[in-house]
Amino acid sequence: MSYFGQQFLNGIGSGAIYASLGLALVLIYRATNIVNFAQGEMGAFSAFLIWQLQQWGVPIILALIGAIILSMLIGGLVYAIVVRPVQNREEVTIVIVTIGLFLGFNSASGAIWGYLQKALPSPFPAVTWYLGGLRISGDLVGTCILLAAIVLGLYLLFQHTKIGLTLRAAASNAESSMLVGVPFIWMMIVGWGLSAGVGAISGALVAPHLSLDPNMMITVIIYAFAAAVLGGLASYSGAIVGGLLVGVSQSLTTAYLPSLGADLQVIVPLGIMVAVLAIKPEGLFGRSVMARV
Amino acid sequence: MKLLEVKNLNAGYGRINVLHGISFAVEEGSVAVLLGANGAGKTTTLRAISGLAKARGEIALDGKSILGVSPDRIARRGVAHCVQGRGTFADLTVAENLLIGAFRRSDKYAIRADQERMFDLFPRLRERAQQKAGSLSGGEQQMLAVARALMLRPRLLLLDEPSLGLAPVIVNGLYEALHRINNEMAVNMLIVEQNANLALELAQYAYVLEAGEIVLAGPASEIASYENVRAAYLG
Numbered sequence: 186m187s188y189f190g191q192q193f194l195n196g197i198g199s200g201a202i203y204a205s206l207g208l209a210l211v212l213i214y215r216a217t218n219i220v221n222f223a224q225g226e227m228g229a230f231s232a233f234l235i236w237q238l239q240q241w242g243v244p245i246i247l248a249l250i251g252a253i254i255l256s257m258l259i260g261g262l263v264y265a266i267v268v269r270p271v272q273n274r275e276e277v278t279i280v281i282v283t284i285g286l287f288l289g290f291n292s293a294s295g296a297i298w299g300y301l302q303k304a305l306p307s308p309f310p311a312v313t314w315y316l317g318g319l320r321i322s323g324d325l326v327g328t329c330i331l332l333a334a335i336v337l338g339l340y341l342l343f344q345h346t347k348i349g350l351t352l353r354a355a356a357s358n359a360e361s362s363m364l365v366g367v368p369f370i371w372m373m374i375v376g377w378g379l380s381a382g383v384g385a386i387s388g389a390l391v392a393p394h395l396s397l398d399p400n401m402m403i404t405v406i407i408y409a410f411a412a413a414v415l416g417g418l419a420s421y422s423g424a425i426v427g428g429l430l431v432g433v434s435q436s437l438t439t440a441y442l443p444s445l446g447a448d449l450q451v452i453v454p455l456g457i458m459v460a461v462l463a464i465k466p467e468g469l470f471g472r473s474v475m476a477r478v
Numbered sequence: 479m480k481l482l483e484v485k486n487l488n489a490g491y492g493r494i495n496v497l498h499g500i501s502f503a504v505e506e507g508s509v510a511v512l513l514g515a516n517g518a519g520k521t522t523t524l525r526a527i528s529g530l531a532k533a534r535g536e537i538a539l540d541g542k543s544i545l546g547v548s549p550d551r552i553a554r555r556g557v558a559h560c561v562q563g564r565g566t567f568a569d570l571t572v573a574e575n576l577l578i579g580a581f582r583r584s585d586k587y588a589i590r591a592d593q594e595r596m597f598d599l600f601p602r603l604r605e606r607a608q609q610k611a612g613s614l615s616g617g618e619q620q621m622l623a624v625a626r627a628l629m630l631r632p633r634l635l636l637l638d639e640p641s642l643g644l645a646p647v648i649v650n651g652l653y654e655a656l657h658r659i660n661n662e663m664a665v666n667m668l669i670v671e672q673n674a675n676l677a678l679e680l681a682q683y684a685y686v687l688e689a690g691e692i693v694l695a696g697p698a699s700e701i702a703s704y705e706n707v708r709a710a711y712l713g
Contacts, residue, residue, distance in 0.1 A: 353574075354567050354570060354581075357568060358565070362578075363549040364549060365553055367550055
């Protein structure tokens, strides 16, 4: 039982990390209607920013906050310079541009900081609690609290502030938003900035678990996409539930089906995803799009 | 005093020129109607005024040029454009649609009061206040589009075929509301219509657009009495 419990908790730990990047994906999708394949690589770049600030002697928490702010600025600039010119093209064009951004950020991290693995400490205290034979780390608790705080913050921002309403309006109907006076491009810049900020937090959570290198997000982004799609791509709580589901199923697969090996364990979480989408194509928390004529 | 003055306006899409140098005006405190068949250039005219379509010539609001100004800036100057078909925010609730309509304003209490006023004007919207706009019927969406445009407290309201695709009884209700809006809120309007009976009753001035040129202009009552206009637009 305690073996199961421990594996379950481990799954929650990695699932929370997938969920954090999944949140960034949902955020940018809701705010700009764009699926950003570069979200993970932008998060890795942000993790390097934390590392760099730390190297310059900035304490880890301040380095984290500084990197979040820098990442938001970079995210906004990326939209203004790279994405805006293709905003009105077909979706395929935008997808290809975000894949280009994926390669660009990956190479930029490598070119600036090199491919040698670096260590980035966890922003949470290194304490461990023992509860009925279960080992609970400060990292796990901190990650979960942080995630809950982000979801609450995003909910309040989008549902209860004028800027949130404006962001939703711009995403819902670009032309109509301009016709009520909304500076549409600025809203897109804010959406990219916000999601880059959440992506930076995700990078800060991933790096201490794996090690900081330009490719650290490549597997994470796959699970994060699985999490976001499981939740319906437009639901914050859906991304959280999806992330935890993927993390726990992955952890339990490793523990109880060792014969699958490290390479094949991916099958189980992705199998669950396929099964869910086959039964409920709009995702666990998604609403099917309804149109009246 | 001219609120809107359009002179020698040319506009189109890509290489195709739709408007061939049209000139007209909307007087302060009045309603003008622009009549014309499909493809005459009515929608293009409205899109040029609100900044959605590229144009050459002169467009002035209160004597100041708004040609080449971005649509969001023109809206913040007080021009509300109700586009043809669905201009509502489908993913937002009815109440949220009205709130975002007041984006350029910061007078919280007046915004609340105006929201109530819209609900009085269109009681169906009050019933559906918490429903997503995308789930409304065509007539309800059109009412919401007009109400949302009014939330901007426009100096000039541009209406693009508000009656299109609606049942006659709903069209009558909509025009009754427009009469009330005109009387109570003193909103200047430029209405584009194909079926023009109701629009001509509301308007003081009318223009007839044919193939990108204005072929007839005059007081609405006078235009309504022309035999060829009656045949073409009044059915």
